[in-house]
Amino acid sequence: MIHSLFLINYTGDIFLEKHWKSVINRSVCDYFFEAKEKALEPENVPPILQTPHHYLINIYRGKLFFLAVIQTEVPPLFVIEFLHKVADTLQDYFGDCSEGVIKDNLVTVYEILEEMLDNGFPLATESNVLQEMIRPPTILRSVVNTLTGGSNVGDTLPTGQLSNIPWRRAGVKYTNNEAYFDVIEEIDAILDKSGSTVFAEIQGVIEACVRLTGMPDLTLSFMNPRLLDDVSFHPCVRFKRWESERVLSFIPPDGNFTLMTYHVSSQNLVAIPVYVKQNISFMETGSCGRLDITIGPKQTMGKTVEGLLVTIHMPKAVLSANLTATQGNYTYDLATKVLVWDVGKLNPQKLPNLRGSLSVQSGAPKPEENPSLNIDMKIQQLAISGLKVNRLDMYGEKYKPFKGVKYLTRAGKFQVRT
Numbered sequence: 001m002i003h004s005l006f007l008i009n010y011t012g013d014i015f016l017e018k019h020w021k022s023v024i025n026r027s028v029c030d031y032f033f034e035a036k037e038k039a040l041e042p043e044n045v046p047p048i049l050q051t052p053h054h055y056l057i058n059i060y061r062g063k064l065f066f067l068a069v070i071q072t073e074v075p076p077l078f079v080i081e082f083l084h085k086v087a088d089t090l091q092d093y094f095g096d097c098s099e100g101v102i103k104d105n106l107v108t109v110y111e112i113l114e115e116m117l118d119n120g121f122p123l124a125t126e127s128n129v130l131q132e133m134i135r136p137p138t139i140l141r142s143v144v145n146t147l148t149g150g151s152n153v154g155d156t157l158p159t160g161q162l163s164n165i166p167w168r169r170a171g172v173k174y175t176n177n178e179a180y181f182d183v184i185e186e187i188d189a190i191l192d193k194s195g196s197t198v199f200a201e202i203q204g205v206i207e208a209c210v211r212l213t214g215m216p217d218l219t220l221s222f223m224n225p226r227l228l229d230d231v232s233f234h235p236c237v238r239f240k241r242w243e244s245e246r247v248l249s250f251i252p253p254d255g256n257f258t259l260m261t262y263h264v265s266s267q268n269l270v271a272i273p274v275y276v277k278q279n280i281s282f283m284e285t286g287s288c289g290r291l292d293i294t295i296g297p298k299q300t301m302g303k304t305v306e307g308l309l310v311t312i313h314m315p316k317a318v319l320s321a322n323l324t325a326t327q328g329n330y331t332y333d334l335a336t337k338v339l340v341w342d343v344g345k346l347n348p349q350k351l352p353n354l355r356g357s358l359s360v361q362s363g364a365p366k367p368e369e370n371p372s373l374n375i376d377m378k379i380q381q382l383a384i385s386g387l388k389v390n391r392l393d394m395y396g397e398k399y400k401p402f403k404g405v406k407y408l409t410r411a412g413k414f415q416v417r418t
Contacts, residue, residue: 001070001072001074001079001120002068002069002079002082002120003019003020003022003024003071004018004019004020004021004023004024004068005017005018005067005068005086005113006029006065006067007067007099007102008029008032008064008065008067009063009064009065010042010063014026015099015103016103016106018110018113020117020119021120024054024069028051028054029056029067031051031056032045032049032058032065032067035049040313040372042060042063042065043060045058045060047059047076053071055069055070055073055076056068056069056070057070057080057083058083059087061097062087062097062098063099064087064097064098064099066083066087068082068083082116085122086116088127088258089125089127090102090109090112092131092256093105093112093127093131093136093137108134108137111134112134115130115134116130126166126167127255127257128253128254128255129167129169132169165251167235167236167253168215168236168252168253169254170215172212172254173213174211174212174213176211176402177399177400177401178211178212178401178402179208179209179211179212179218179392179394179401179402179404180208180210180403180404180406181206181208181209181220181259181389181392181404182208182406182407182408183204183205183206183383183389183405183406183407184204185202185203185204185205185383185384185385185408185409186202186203186409186411187200187201187273187410187412188200188201188413188414189270189413190415190416190417191272191275191415191416192417193279193416197270197272198417200272201264201265202263202264202384202385203261203263203412204228204261204262204263204385204387205258205261205262206258206259206261207256207257207258207259208252208256209255210254211254211255212394212401213397213399215251216251216252216395216396216401217249217250217251217394218248218252218392218395219248219249219392220247220248220250220259220389220392221246221248221389221390221391221392222246222387222388222389222390223388223389224388227385227386227387228262228263229263229264229265230262230263230265231260231262231263234257234260236251236252237249237250237259237260264385271299272299273297273298273300273379273384273409274295274296274297274300274305274346274375274377275295275296275298276293276294276416277292277296278292278293278416278418279292279293280292280293280373280418282358283360287359288358288360289318289357289360290356290357290358291321291354291355291356291357291358292354293310293341293354293355294352294353295308295343295346295352296346296348296351297348300382303379303382304345304346304379304380305345305346305377305378306344306345306377306378306379307344307345307376307410308328308343308346308375308376308377309340309341310341310343310374310375310376311338311339311340311341311373311374312338312339312341312371312372312374313371313374314332314338314339314358314371316337316361317360318337318360318361319334319359319360319361320332320358321356321357321358321359322356322359323354323355323357324354324355324356325353326350326351326353327343327347327352327353328342328343328344328352329341329342330342330354346377372415372418373417374414374416375411375415376410376411377410377411378411379408380407381407382407382408383407383409
């Protein structure tokens with residue numbers, strides 16, 4: 001299935017490669033590099049590329065590309081899901097999934113990849129099961145392994161591999177029994193010049209951190225589950241219970257895991273949290289232009305918009321920007337032609353505004369070079385779709401756990417047409 005895996009950094013350097021069947025030359029990545037050059041943003045690189053002899057399937061996580069090489073036709077979403085599992089596992093092991101951290105733990109990374117695939121097919125992909133086979137690195141363990149020539153690989157087969165609940169290890173014990181759930185939603189939206197919504201949808205995920213003793217059986221219910229579309233669950237969730245009652249019933253893995261992902265596609269249900277008034281114009285003759293952008297809260301349910309960042313990809317003809325920001329700071333990169341306005345926290349009483357003049361090389365830019373405006377933001381304690389957790393119940397154990405739920409809304413691909 002998966003013949004090789006290449007890890008590529010933001011600048012296009014291959015810093016790790018792993019082959020399961022036969023060694024495939026790095027030159028196969030040239031097709032990927034060509035597609036990367038054509039894409040304006042790393043997220044816009046096509047996830048599936050066809051070459052004369054291979055298929056290249058990639059994801060972009062944490063400024064890194066995970067590129068899988070396939071020689072025969074396979075379900076592409078299956079490979080994409082596995083690549084995300086690799087990134088999640090490295091995040092769980094090392095607390096970060098960056099180039100520096102991976103290079104510092106190359107031996108452990110190769111051991112993990114060797115266990116996750118068997119002859120190119122997924123074998124062990126649950127983080128808590130992998131941590132029984134390959135112990136997470138510590139300073140003491142690294143020193144002992146250096147002196148004794150040992151490794152992080154365990155001597156026994158994980159208990160989860162032999163049970164009908166392979167995602168949970170046996171004999172789990174905690175002093176403090178806790179279960180936390182984070183409901184995180186991303187808005188993908190396109191707004192026109194007047195601020196009206198052209199397209200809007202929400203991608204949601206529920207991240208869980210469960211540290212409970214024994215073998216607890218949990219049920220999680222929502223106040224309004226009917227608004228969810230295209231749900232996808234962790235293997236621990238009993239799907240028939242969800243189909244009949246719209247209740248999540250599951251025996252959870254130990255530690256951090258993604259409980260479910262969902263999609264809200266009805267435009268009537270997607271509340272855009274901010275509005276944007278903008279005017280970017282260029283003189284047909286001469287060498288100047290004008291920019292005027294104002295952002296304000298729209299439907300935030302009384303919550304504060306934080307981390308507000310506006311990115312504008314300018315035409316190649318724009319040489320400089322002489323602007324005034326009523327809030328935050330702006331920078332203009334002459335090499336990349338990107339204007340970044342870091343607004344910070346949105347103040348409803350005094351709306352942030354950025355305006356001023358643009359210096360243009362010669363005449364107005366071509367129509368196909370219109371600026372593209374993107375927005376990044378986050379809103380704490382708010383699920384913009386209106387999804388609310390009703391209650392969490394536990395069966396099979398007698399203790400009373402501590403439970404908590406957090407909500408977060410942030411921008412996905414949030415674009416404004418100029």
